[in-house]
Amino acid sequence: QVQLVESGGHVVQPGGSLRLSCAASGFNLRGYGIHWVRQAPGKGLEWVAFIWNDEKNIHHADSVKGRFTISRDTSRNTVYLQMNDLRAEDTAVYYCARDATRGWDLDYWGRGTLVTVSS
Amino acid sequence: QSVLTQPPSVSAAPGQKVTISCSGITGNNPISWYQQVPGAAPKLLIYASIRRPSGIPDRFSGSKSGTSATLGITGPQAGDEADYYCGTWDSSLNAMIFGGGTKLTVL
Numbered sequence: 015q016v017q018l019v020e021s022g023g024h025v026v027q028p029g030g031s032l033r034l035s036c037a038a039s040g041f042n043l044r045g046y047g048i049h050w051v052r053q054a055p056g057k058g059l060e061w062v063a064f065i066w067n068d069e070k071n072i073h074h075a076d077s078v079k080g081r082f083t084i085s086r087d088t089s090r091n092t093v094y095l096q097m098n099d100l101r102a103e104d105t106a107v108y109y110c111a112r113d114a115t116r117g118w119d120l121d122y123w124g125r126g127t128l129v130t131v132s133s
Numbered sequence: 134q135s136v137l138t139q140p141p142s143v144s145a146a147p148g149q150k151v152t153i154s155c156s157g158i159t160g161n162n163p164i165s166w167y168q169q170v171p172g173a174a175p176k177l178l179i180y181a182s183i184r185r186p187s188g189i190p191d192r193f194s195g196s197k198s199g200t201s202a203t204l205g206i207t208g209p210q211a212g213d214e215a216d217y218y219c220g221t222w223d224s225s226l227n228a229m230i231f232g233g234g235t236k237l238t239v240l
Contacts, residue, residue: 049229051175059167059175059218061229073227109174118222118229119165119180126174 016040016122018048018110023127026100034095034127036110043067043086047113048093049120050084052106052129062108065093067115078104100131137219137232144238145209153204153235155219162222164202166195169234170215178217179204209239 022034036048050062063074063084074082078097086093093110107128111120138156145151155164166179177186179195182202194205202219219232 051229051231058216058234059169059220059231061220061231064229075228111175114177114180117163117165117181118220119163119177120167120175120220121177121180121186123174123176 016112018112018122018124020108020110020124020127023108023129025130025132027133028101028131030100030131031096031098032100032129034097034108034110034129036093036095036124038091038093038112041112043088043091043093046115047071048084048086049111049113050093050095050108051111051120051123052104052108053126054103054106057106060106063095064113066113097129100129102131105129105131136223136226136230137221139217139219139232139235141233142236142238144240145206146240147210148208150205150207151209151237152206153217153219153237154201155203155232156201158197158200158202158221160221160224162224164195164197164219164221166193166202166204167218167220168213168215169218170212175218206237209237211239213237214239 047066083096107126109126112122114121163182167175169175182197192207
């Protein structure tokens with residue numbers, strides 16, 4: 015069955031870097047786009063980044079542009095989120111979610127990985 | 134800061150119908166709705182503004198008119214207590230946007 019598993023969340027100091035992974039199983043990444051969505055403690059959902067199945071369509075939220083980079087390795091069926099220059103306001107649970115490719119809905123979500131930025 | 138506006142909370146008794154609005158929609162992209170129970174990841178409830186994925190009960194419904202969309206829950210159950218979010222792709226921003234979320238309480 016379709017499954018997304020995030021990993022890589024950790025406690026990191028302000029200004030530090032982290033790379034999150036989203037391992038997909040039960041489907042081929044070549045046919046789908048993947049989003050990263052985050053949720054700060056007690057807050058709502060905030061979209062972070064998106065990579066389309068052809069890798070030509072990549073977008074990042076203004077709040078992370080220039081600091082975060084989404085990428086993918088189709089040989090590993092995995093999507094990554096490289097996060098640099100982390101700030102306290104980046105503290106959140108980070109979810110990856112599959113774009114169903116039929117109208118911008120996210121049909122499968124992982125359980126999330128917690129990133130804490132603190133000194 | 135959410136571009137889509139939702140009421141912070143709604144409540145309903147079992148047997149009633151409750152609606153959650155999502156306003157401020159621009160462009161023609163469809164709306165999706167997500168349910169997030171405490172401690173869990175969001176789950177897709179409605180896509181293409183009106184369609185339910187397989188496995189979603191028909192007590193959940195979606196509609197869209199102009200710049201607003203609505204999620205309806207007929208006969209909410211205790212297990213439906215959750216946060217509900219609307220979302221869509223904004224082609225002018227090249228970004229996914231979500232509403233601020235609505236907390237449903239079943240009385």
